[in-house]
Amino acid sequence: MDTKQPKKYRYDKEIYTALDAITEAQKIAFSPILFQAVLCLRNKGILAYLDQFHQQGVKIEQICENIALSPYAIQLLLDVALSMHIVYLHNDHYILAKIGHYLLHDKMTNVNIDFTQDVCYEGMQYLEQALVEGKPSGLQVFGDWQSIYPYLSQLPTKAKKSWFEFDHFYSDSSFPDAFKQIKSLNPQHIYDVGGNTGKWALFCANQDPNIQITLLDLPQQIKLAQENIQAAGFASRITGYPVNLLSAVSLPNQADLWWMSQFLDCFSEAQIIAILSLIHASMKNDAVVCIMEMFWDRQPFEAGALSLNASSLYFTCFANGNSRFYHSKTFYQCLNKAGFHVEQDIDGLGLGHTLLICKKR
Structure with missing residues (x-):
């Protein structure tokens, strides 16, 4: 039996204009930083707070009264969220966008985020070494191991939980x-x-x-x-x-x-x-x-x-x-x-x- 026809994912031609391409390139350049900002938006409750107000949104002053961060930190995170289209701003009201909704509510997205943060994030800096040597070089952040599988039970608590989830x-x-x-x-x-x-x-x-x-x-x-x-x-x-x-x-x-x-x-x-x-x-x-x-x-x-x-x-x-x-x-x-x-x-x-x-x- 032959394999089935692969799905078509638009990999056979250019899909971006020059302007769109340079924007995507900046997202890649700052992606590790943006990822940490998303974690803060989620973990500090900003996304969940905005979610309470649905399409009416909420002003920055009210957000600052209800989130345990300084106005500086909240404004900074919201500005990043605007640039990432996680939220949008209408008549001075911040509204949770579709991306923000999925970051907050989608189980698959949150499983992937936690796995990336707790298991992969720190060790991924050794990816180039792993590709060159053909060895799991990122494991050094956890222990002197040749493979992760025999040592799953020895991972730090958060990493073990996120791995199995x-x-x-x-x-x-x-x-x-x-x-x-x-x-x-x-x-x-x-x-x-x-x-x-x-x-x-x-x-x-x-x-x-x-x-x-x-x-x-x-x-x-x-x-x-x-x-x-x-x-x-x-x-x-x-x-x-x-x-x-x-x-x-x-x-x-x-x-x-x-x-x-x-x-x-x-x-x-x-x-x-x-x-x-x-x-x-x-x-x-x-x-x-x-x-x-x-x-x-x-x-x-x-x-x-x-x-x-x-x-x-x-x-x-x-x-x-x-x-x-x-x-x-x-x-x-x-x-x-x-x-x-x-x-x-x-x-x-x-x-x-x-x-x-x-x-x-």
């Missing part, structure tokens, strides 16, 4: 749609490869009392997941198999369905092929491999493609230095090299997820 926000939204597809395959035993905190396994166990699930992940992640599984009362049906997929030479082979959700994007293309080849060699001949990923070329809106390509820089700077959110064509190539063919290719799950249902060739 970011990860779970995108994955959890796809679970109901994904399970409908998985249920139609009638699995009895699922291997959840890269099971993380066990949320998918718990979702499956809650949906179907007959399914057995085994998590295959790093020992540190298995320990974390098992705490959640025991607390939920599913220890008899969800078990763990500690393994490093990059160094393992064999895997168990009892499952009839192998599940990977937002897992393979944590690896380079060569590593993806190696992991898929290991699974191919280990699995039963009639078993099914289900891969759920967010491909930047499959997003229904350009904002999704932008978010995924931006998030890929996190993988470069913090995860391992050589992974990303991929173009779907890349996964087709990796699957082919590992001996698989794609039987079903399903877009539109959750927040822009794609499910690839694969079998051995």
Whole structure:
């Protein structure tokens, strides 16, 4: 099966006039500074206060009476907000604009903001080093680590909270749609490869009392997941198999369905092929491999493609230095090299997820 036609995101021609282009260039030049200003607008309650007044707006004097910042600080932040079109000014009244509304109320936007601030912001100054060396150089702000994944539990409290909220926000939204597809395959035993905190396994166990699930992940992640599984009362049906997929030479082979959700994007293309080849060699001949990923070329809106390509820089700077959110064509190539063919290719799950249902060739 060939990959589907990519979405059209206007990447094939110039879209700006010269004047618009130089304005966009200034936004980029000052973007780290503007980002911090947005955090202040949100965190100090200015956006929430303006939101109370809807289209009527409110004057600066009243804002100063109700926000715990000096008039200097408030005016400065509002001027920045005007330049960013977060607010607009009508008859001396500040009114929350659509961008301000989404900065305040949109869950995805706030998850992305917190992840950027708490996990990525400080270490992203080492992005160039990470790109040159192929190593997650930004991790040095947290510890002397080779990859973030074995040390997630050791991240500072805010960074850990924002990391898991970011990860779970995108994955959890796809679970109901994904399970409908998985249920139609009638699995009895699922291997959840890269099971993380066990949320998918718990979702499956809650949906179907007959399914057995085994998590295959790093020992540190298995320990974390098992705490959640025991607390939920599913220890008899969800078990763990500690393994490093990059160094393992064999895997168990009892499952009839192998599940990977937002897992393979944590690896380079060569590593993806190696992991898929290991699974191919280990699995039963009639078993099914289900891969759920967010491909930047499959997003229904350009904002999704932008978010995924931006998030890929996190993988470069913090995860391992050589992974990303991929173009779907890349996964087709990796699957082919590992001996698989794609039987079903399903877009539109959750927040822009794609499910690839694969079998051995």
